[in-house]
Amino acid sequence: MKKIILLIAFTISSTNLISQKDTKILVTINDKQISVADFKKVYEKNLDAIDNEESKDIDKNLDLFVNYKLKVKQAYELKLDTLKSYKSEIETYKKQLIAPYLQDKEYLTSLIKEAYDRTKTEIRASHILVRLPRNYTSKDTLTPFLKIQKARQRVLAGESFAEVAKEVSEDPSVTINAGDLGYFSAFKMLYDFEDAAYSTPKGEVSAIFKTRYGYHFLQNNGTRTSKGERQVAHILISDTTSTGKNKINEVYAKLKQGVYFNKLSQQYSNDGNTKNKGGVLPRFGSGRMVKPFENAAFSLDTIGEYSKPFKTKYGWHIVKLLKQYPILPYNEMEKEISDKVRNSGRAKLSDNAVLNRLKKEYSIAVTESSKKFLQGKDLKSLSTDSLKNTLLTINDKIHLQSDFVSYVKHQRLVSFDAMMEKFIDAEILTYFKENLVNTDSNFAYTLSEYEDGLLLFELMQQKIWNKSSDTIALKNYFDARKSLYNSDDLKSIKGKVMNDFQLYLDQEWIGQLRSENDVKINRKVLKKIKSYYRKES
Numbered sequence: 001m002k003k004i005i006l007l008i009a010f011t012i013s014s015t016n017l018i019s020q021k022d023t024k025i026l027v028t029i030n031d032k033q034i035s036v037a038d039f040k041k042v043y044e045k046n047l048d049a050i051d052n053e054e055s056k057d058i059d060k061n062l063d064l065f066v067n068y069k070l071k072v073k074q075a076y077e078l079k080l081d082t083l084k085s086y087k088s089e090i091e092t093y094k095k096q097l098i099a100p101y102l103q104d105k106e107y108l109t110s111l112i113k114e115a116y117d118r119t120k121t122e123i124r125a126s127h128i129l130v131r132l133p134r135n136y137t138s139k140d141t142l143t144p145f146l147k148i149q150k151a152r153q154r155v156l157a158g159e160s161f162a163e164v165a166k167e168v169s170e171d172p173s174v175t176i177n178a179g180d181l182g183y184f185s186a187f188k189m190l191y192d193f194e195d196a197a198y199s200t201p202k203g204e205v206s207a208i209f210k211t212r213y214g215y216h217f218l219q220n221n222g223t224r225t226s227k228g229e230r231q232v233a234h235i236l237i238s239d240t241t242s243t244g245k246n247k248i249n250e251v252y253a254k255l256k257q258g259v260y261f262n263k264l265s266q267q268y269s270n271d272g273n274t275k276n277k278g279g280v281l282p283r284f285g286s287g288r289m290v291k292p293f294e295n296a297a298f299s300l301d302t303i304g305e306y307s308k309p310f311k312t313k314y315g316w317h318i319v320k321l322l323k324q325y326p327i328l329p330y331n332e333m334e335k336e337i338s339d340k341v342r343n344s345g346r347a348k349l350s351d352n353a354v355l356n357r358l359k360k361e362y363s364i365a366v367t368e369s370s371k372k373f374l375q376g377k378d379l380k381s382l383s384t385d386s387l388k389n390t391l392l393t394i395n396d397k398i399h400l401q402s403d404f405v406s407y408v409k410h411q412r413l414v415s416f417d418a419m420m421e422k423f424i425d426a427e428i429l430t431y432f433k434e435n436l437v438n439t440d441s442n443f444a445y446t447l448s449e450y451e452d453g454l455l456l457f458e459l460m461q462q463k464i465w466n467k468s469s470d471t472i473a474l475k476n477y478f479d480a481r482k483s484l485y486n487s488d489d490l491k492s493i494k495g496k497v498m499n500d501f502q503l504y505l506d507q508e509w510i511g512q513l514r515s516e517n518d519v520k521i522n523r524k525v526l527k528k529i530k531s532y533y534r535k536e537s
Contacts, residue, residue, distance in 0.1 A: 026529070027066060028520045029073065036525060039065055041445075058530050062521070068456070070513040075455035086454060093450055097443065098433050104353035111346055113330075116337045118186035118198055120327050122286050124221040125197045126161050126179040128152075129171040131214035136415055148208055148215040155205055161219050170214070182294075184287035185226050191346040193218075227286065229325035232297045233261060233279035238270040238315035248309040248316035255306060261320050270315065283325055293317060358428050365393045366424070370401050375416055379408045392424060394431045403427075463509050468502045477501045 022037035043061050054060075080086060130148040133140050151168040155161050165179030186194060192211045200206040200220045208217050237248045251268050255261065262278030269275040286294065296307045300321035307319045327333070341347055370391040374382075387401035407423050414422075437444045467473055478490045478497050487493055 024522070024525050026522055026525050027062075027069075028518075028522075029066070029069060030518050032073075034069065036529060039529075058526070058533065062526070066519055067510050067513070070510070070517055070519075071456055071459060072452045073517070074513065075452075075459040078459070080455050080458045081451070083458065086458060089454060090451060093454075094447060097447060097450075098436060101432075101436060101440070101443065102354055102429065103347070103350045104357070107353040108341070108347070108350040111349060112334065112338050112341050115186045115341055115346070116330050116333060118194070119333075119337070120185075120226050122183040122185045122224050122226050123197045124183045124223070125181055125200075125218045126165065126221055127171070127181060127193075127216050127218040128155075128161075128165050128169040128179055129214055129216050130168070131170045132210075144215055145208070148217065152205065152208060152217045155217075155219070161205075180221070182287055182291060183224065185285065187340055187344060188285070188287045191344070191349070226327050227298050228327050229283045229285040230297050230300075230321065231283040231323040231325070232281055232300075232319045232321055233265065234271070234274070234281060234293075234317050234319045235261070235265050235269045235279055236271040236315050236317055237268065240311065240313075240315050244316050245309070245311075248318065252309050252318055255318065261306065279320070280322065283323065290314070293319070297321070355425055355428060358432055362428065362431070363393075363395050364424070364428070366420075367391055367393075371420065374401060374404065379405050379416075379419075392427060394427060397431055399427055464502050464505050467505055468498050474498060474501055477504070 022035065022040060024036050025033045026036045026039050027034040039062065042065055043058075046061070047056065075081070128148065128151050130144045130151070132144055147168070151164050154164050162178035162180070165174050169179055171179070181189075184194075184197075188194070189197070190211050190213075192209055193216065196206045196209045196216070197218055197220060200218065202220050202222060204220060206218045206220075208215055210216070235248075235251055237244045237251070239247065247268070251264050254264055265275050265279035269279055271279065274280060284294075284297075286298075288294070289297070290312045292310055292312045296310050296317070296319050300307060300319070303321055303323070305321050307317075309316055309318055311317075367390050370389045373389070374387075374391075382405050384402035384405050387405055389401050390398050391401045391404055392399040404420070404423050407426070408419055411419065411422070437447060474494075474497065475490060477500075478485070481500075482488060485493055485497065490497060
C-alpha cells in the first residue's frame with residue numbers, strides 16, 4: 001500500500017516545457033493557487049495506467065487531485081514532516097535522486113566503451129615504481145621524481161629494463177619478476193596504470209605517471225587478443241618435494257582410472273578453502289594467477305578436460321576446466337562492464353568531470369591569509385572557537401577556517417595541500433547538491449512529489465489503516481451493516497468488510513476536509529482543459 005501511495009504521488013520524473021495556458025490557475029484551496037500545469041502533469045502520467053474511458057474522466061480525476069492536495073495540506077498542518085522517520089527516509093531518497101546528477105553521463109558512457117574495447121586486448125607490460133612517502137607534501141615529491149626520471153633516461157639510453165628495474169624499482173615483486181607484470185586487460189590494474197599501458201605503443205616506454213603508490217613508468221612488451229575468463233577446479237598438494245610430486249601423480253592416475261575429480265579434491269587437496277567444494281575456484285582472467293597456473297588453465301579447450309600435474313611456488317596442482325567466458329559482443333556485455341566501471345575507481349573520473357564543470361561555472365575564492373595561518377599547525381588539536389575568518393567562498397556561501405578544521409578532524413591525515421583540495425571539492429559538491437532543488441525543475445518536482453507522497457502515507461496510516469485494523473471498530477462497522485453482506489460471520493468476509501470500512505473512513509475524511517477548506521474550481525479553465533483533451537483523443 002505504501003508503494004501505491006508513493007506511486008500516485010510520484011507521477012512524473014520529467015516535465016515538458018509549460019505553455020502560457022498551463023500557467024493559468026485551475027484550483028484555489030483557501031489562498032493557495034494550483035495551476036493547470038500541476039494538474040496536467042499528474043493526469044497525463046496517470047493516463048498510461050488507465051485502461052478504460054470512465055477512468056479518464058477529467059472531473060473525476062480533478063476530484064481525486066483536489067482530495068490528494070487537501071490530505072497533503074493537512075499532513076503539513078499536523079507537522080508530520082518533522083517526524084524523525086520521515087526525515088530519515090527523505091534523506092535516503094534524496095541521495096538516490098541526486099546520484100545521477102553527480103555523474104557525467106556522456107563521459108561515463110565513453111568509459112564503459114573504452115573498458116569494453118580494452119577487455120578484448122591484453123597488454124604485457126613491465127614497470128618501475130618509486131614510492132612517495134606517507135603524508136607527503138609537495139616538497140617531498142622532488143627526490144622521488146628525480147629518481148624515477150633518471151631510471152627512465154637509463155632505459156631510453158638502451159639499458160635493460162629488467163636490470164634497471166631490479167636496481168631501482170620499489171615494487172616488492174621486482175625481485176621475482178624483474179618488473180614484468182605479465183598480461184592484463186581492463187580492471188586488473190589501477191586505472192591510471194591501465195591507461196598508461198594502453199596509451200603506450202608496443203615496444204615503447206611511457207611517460208612518467210603517478211598513482212597512489214608513487215611514480216611509475218612502464219614498457220609495453222606486446223599485446224594479444226584476450227582469452228576471456230575461465231573457471232576451473234583444482235587439486236593442490238602443497239608439498240613441493242619429490243614426495244609431493246609422487247602424491248600428485250598418484251591422484252592423476254586415479255583420475256585417469258575414472259575417479260571423480262570432486263572426490264579426489266575432498267580426499268587429497270591441501271586447499272582448505274576449496275577441497276570440500278570440489279576444488280572450484282572463482283572465475284579469473286589473465287594476470288590473476290601465477291603464470292604456471294594461468295598457462296595450465298588456459299591451455300584446456302574442452303569443458304571437463306583436466307591438465308597433467310604441474311608445479312607452482314604453492315605446490316603441485318591438477319586443474320579441471322569448468323566454464324569458459326569469452327569476450328561477447330558489446331550489447332551482451334554492456335551491463336556487466338557498466339557495473340564494473342561504476343564499482344571501480346574509474347567511475348570517479350565521471351564524478352571529476354562534473355566537479356571540473358562546476359569549478360568553471362561557480363565563483364570560487366580562497367582567502368590566502370586565512371589558509372596561510374593554518375599551514376604548519378596541528379589541525380586536529382586546534383580549537384574551532386577562534387577560527388572565524390573566511391577561508392573559502394563559493395558563489396554566495398562563506399566557509400570559515402573552523403569549517404576546514406572540523407572537516408580535517410574526520411579525515412585520514414594526508415598533506416595539507418591535499419586536504420585543502422579535498423575540502424574545497426567536497427564543499428563544491430555540497431553546494432551543488434543543496435542548490436539542485438533551485439536549479440533543476442525536474443529534480444525539484446520529483447523530490448516534492450515524493451515528499452508529499454510519503455507524508456500522505458503517514459497520514460493514511462493514522463486516519464485509515466490503523467482505524468480499519470481496530471477489531472472493535474471493524475466489528476461495530478460490520479454489525480451496523482450486516483444486512484448488506486448477507487452474512488453473520490465477520491471472519492469469513494473480513495477482507496471485503498475491511499476494504500469497505502477503509503473506503504467509508506476515506507469518504508468521511510474527505511467530506512470533513514472539504515467542509516473545512518474553501519475549494520474553488522475555475523470552470524472556464526476547466527472547460528478549456530476538457531476541450532483540449534477531446535481534441536487530443
